[in-house]
Amino acid sequence: MAQSIYTVKQVNAYIKNMFTQDYMLNRIYVKGEVSNCKYHTSGHIYFSLKDESGTIACVMFAGQRGGLSFRLSDGQQVVVLGGVNVYERSGSYQLYAREIRPDGDGALYERFQMLKKELEEMGMFAPEYKKPIPEYASRIGVVTAPTGAAVRDIMNIAARRNPYVQLILYPAKVQGEGAKESIVRGIRMLEAAQVDVMIVGRGGGSIEDLWAFNEEEVARAIFDCQIPIISAVGHETDTTIADYAADLRAPTPAAAAELAVYDYRQTQMRMQEYGLSLNRLLTQKVTMNRLRLKECQTKLKYLHPRYKLQVHRQRLDDLEDRLRKQMERRLTDSRHRLALYMEAMKGLSPIQKLNQGYSYVEGRDKTVIKSIKQVQPGDSLSVYVTDGVIHGTVTDRQKEER
DSSP states (O other), X not given: OOOOOOOHHHHHHHHHHHHHHOHHHHXXXXXXXXXXXXXXXXXXXXXXXXXXXXXXXXEEOGGGGGGBOSOOOTTOEEEEEEEEEEETTTTEEEEEEEEEEETTOHHHHHHHHHHHXXXXXXXXXXXXXXXXXXSSOSEEEEEEOSSSHHHHHHHHHHHHHOTTOEEEEEEOOOSSTTHHHHHHHHHHHHXXXXXXEEEEEEOOOOTTTTGGXXXXXXXXXHHXXXXXXXXEESSTTOOOHHHHHSSEEOSSHHHHHHHHSOOHHHHHHHHHHXXXXXXXXXXXXXXXXXXXXXXXXXXXXXXXXXXXXXXXHHHHHHHHHHHHHHHHHHHHHHHXXXXXXXXXXXXXOHHHXXXXXXXXXXXXXXXXXOSGGGOXXXXXXXXXETTEXXXXXXXXXOOOOO
16 A cells, blocks of 8 residues: 655645634634734734743734734733634744734723724714814913823923924823813813814823723814814824824824924924025016016117107208208209300300400490491491490491402
8 A cells, every 4th residue: 555645835734724624713812921022124013922831923914903002012911813824834833813902901992992983983083074283383282191201202392393382281180080081171171272283192001091092071072172183192002092083193292292393493494495485586577577677668768759759850860961962962063054154155245245356336226236227427326345335427338248
């Protein structure tokens, strides 16, 4: 008969299948003391649960961290809900945790879950009811214990970020009998004081220490408040009903102060940058407007009646010069022609003829004598020469043959 030989992988897979088919191991509550707790950078939590008789390896993956409402650490007594299965790579079984709660707080945890579900169904945690946190708050109300690390952290961070912000502290009782009433009174008094934003919280502690912030009265006071509220209860892993009801949850009181108090130095630097940017824009605007003004002045200069009058005056001067030159040219031409005419007239002038030895003869009746036929012997004649008149009498006449 042949023997069946299996690989390690096959054996581990077979054992894993047996675990998977076991309903009880798929959903099991295991209690014990936490040891070897390690938060991995991936977000997974590796730890062991032990009691007086043994140890079991456990892991809570990052996607299941919603089932953990506090920070897990060595020495804590807890109850873990999960499933037991085999890790094939090492051949070891371990508990895959889906939910972890402190041991002994089962009743309080159940109350927490029931109240959370009830208020959530009423819409008190709905995002549309969340009020925005003012960016530049000047008066900040704080509801917390007057002593302790929480109020010191808030005061130190507020003084560092903005020494001009005003903190108004309501010294509330944050745990024990009368704590919920004290917190509610603080919220209402600071609301009446018209602060800009409110911080409600305390330092870390056990679920019993933080229980006042899981009370329905506190949740309703936060929901009904008209002032934006930042919850800051415990450490980052601590979650309370107040955190769900608040407008914003801060993981710690110090973080709440960071969220509520704006950084004065950064704001001052931002204002300086805005001032420089504004000056730069104004300078550009002024420069552009000056250029436009100069352009408009140039246009106005060319469109102004004075400029047009100057242009017309200049044109008139040009026309006047042209007219003068043309008149002078015509006058010169006329003088030249006149001189020519005068020279021509000189040849036709009687005086010129007289100067050449000719004379002008008139009869007694002032008629011009041109022929011997016009006179008879004994007629009186007047002979005009260049320097005077010669009077004479015709004694004879003789016709020349030509």
